[in-house]
Amino acid sequence: MENNSKKTALHEKDGIPQPESISKTALDKVVRSRKTQPSAATLISGILSGDISALSRAITLVESTNLDHLMKANEIIAACLPHANQSLRIGITGVPGVGKSTFIEAFGKHLTAMGKKVAVLAVDPSSTISHGSILGDKTRMEELVKDKNAYIRPSASGETLGGVARKTRETIILCEAAGFDTIVIETVGVGQSETAVHSMVDFFLLLKISGAGDELQGIKRGIMEMADAIVINKADGDNVAKAKLAKTEFNRALHLFPAKTSGWIPKVTTCSAYEKTGIDAIWDLISEYSSLVKSNGYFGEKRQEQNQYWMMETINEQLKNHFYHHPEIIALLEQKKKAVQNDELSPFAAAMDLLGQYFK
């Protein structure tokens, strides 16, 4: 621009200012629209009318670490709560390699084809960077991503499972208020996250592949007992016979477990997410479960229990958080741990010493 150029020998006089090549008015408008978040009221009415953009913005507030954002998020959640709780929440777990993404894509498409609105969320506390490894690569579900009746949101990031779980729980409320009637929550069955997911869903599905042995090693203890259904994926081509065998084995194993308080007997089934076979049977099975637990009252009871659980869990987590971040405790903890390790102090005496300092 002329008026910014250095004065040289060729310079004659200052000309009149040249007009900006970018309209300042237009720029201001863009900057303003980026900076000005819509009000809580705008987001609430957007969500309740099923506006995906409002939903996404509200979820971003839920996931924020900014206090103002969180207060706004709380306002939105409070307004959405009476409109939530109308969906079926399905948890899906399985170690990497069982084909979770392909399964969720096939399962989700099956549901949207039936006229359902499906939200797919994930809980993966390991992914503090880049918004999660699961679902991070949306191209793995390219059909579902394009489906206007599906909404895919990667795992919230966070340092603790508790934090990620809170964000996902609140995101469920927002999705339900936005009209999604089926919420699918994915997790990797290797850490503690599947216990958290189990505590926020109505139905828990464990995805496996046939060929017992190695792939079972990776799955966390206790998950099999949590499952309402075990689905053996990749039952296609040469795998069909193996998958059937695995089905028999898992069925036999499940019979040794104690009965569920839901009154439901866990089912084992096979499918091929790749060939899209067996998917309808899985939905039928989930519907059967849903009818059972809604008629026997377990559905509502479990949701109430889950609410109480999350309230208690949050309290518990915050109490521990406060304790372990206390300067005196930080200073003493390692020393007491060492004394316990060297059999100089019983674990109880060590705990009591620390608590004495904390409550002093």
Next chain:
Amino acid sequence: MENNSKKTALHEKDGIPQPESISKTALDKVVRSRKTQPSAATLISGILSGDISALSRAITLVESTNLDHLMKANEIIAACLPHANQSLRIGITGVPGVGKSTFIEAFGKHLTAMGKKVAVLAVDPSSTISHGSILGDKTRMEELVKDKNAYIRPSASGETLGGVARKTRETIILCEAAGFDTIVIETVGVGQSETAVHSMVDFFLLLKISGAGDELQGIKRGIMEMADAIVINKADGDNVAKAKLAKTEFNRALHLFPAKTSGWIPKVTTCSAYEKTGIDAIWDLISEYSSLVKSNGYFGEKRQEQNQYWMMETINEQLKNHFYHHPEIIALLEQKKKAVQNDELSPFAAAMDLLGQYFK
């Protein structure tokens, strides 16, 4: 006595005081011996020399709710700690009716016959009255009770599992310091107590009876996965074939579980505690486990982990205790719970409100 009688017409004069029919010196001695607890030092040296009476008195101090007693108990435990940790700790669980008492009697007698010193403890938080329902009736183990190389102590009483667990953990230390090389800890597999017991033993044994079905219903979820061995008891008479079948089934089921970090593959075996058959094989199996985990380092690691676990658990329990007994929290809790129940408040918002009050 003359000098206490009423003065009547027959009364002449006060005679000399008659001697007391009970020697005051003797009485004082009895009262004093009842009131005067031996000093901590006396109890410590008693325990370390294997004196059962000193051991019992020290355990009574551990179980006391009197602060002076607990301080004394802590002193004794601290002195015993360097002499503890030399035993093998075996947890035994099973629902009522599987024959735990008969099994422990047969098992214990087998061990004492081998020259071992066996302490049998119990964790049963349900028994707040009368020192525990399990082991409460020592006549169920009349052979073992008479055995001078066995020591049987019923479950401590206490309102919380945490309290009972602490007492048992400390009792283990005292028993080990008194020279017991095998600690058997019994629990009923219906509550949460078996998780606590699992966290204080080296080897966890699940006792069952054959005839799959009903008796499995009572056992808590997740216990089968904790077990290092499943023993099918009452494999006698008509039951032998059924027990063998159950063994095959459980073996098959255990194969579906993920591998244990101990490197141990859980075993299934049958026995008849009544006919005293199969007991030796169970001990062989436990010895095999013990050799494995001592050689691969898991034994020591697990004990260290257990110590850390109990330290953390105690802290956690006390933090919650303090929170839920806080007057402001007591006043608010039900109100917040109700708001969550009516979908007026999310579980997280409710928790945050309560925490705000607590830390104010």
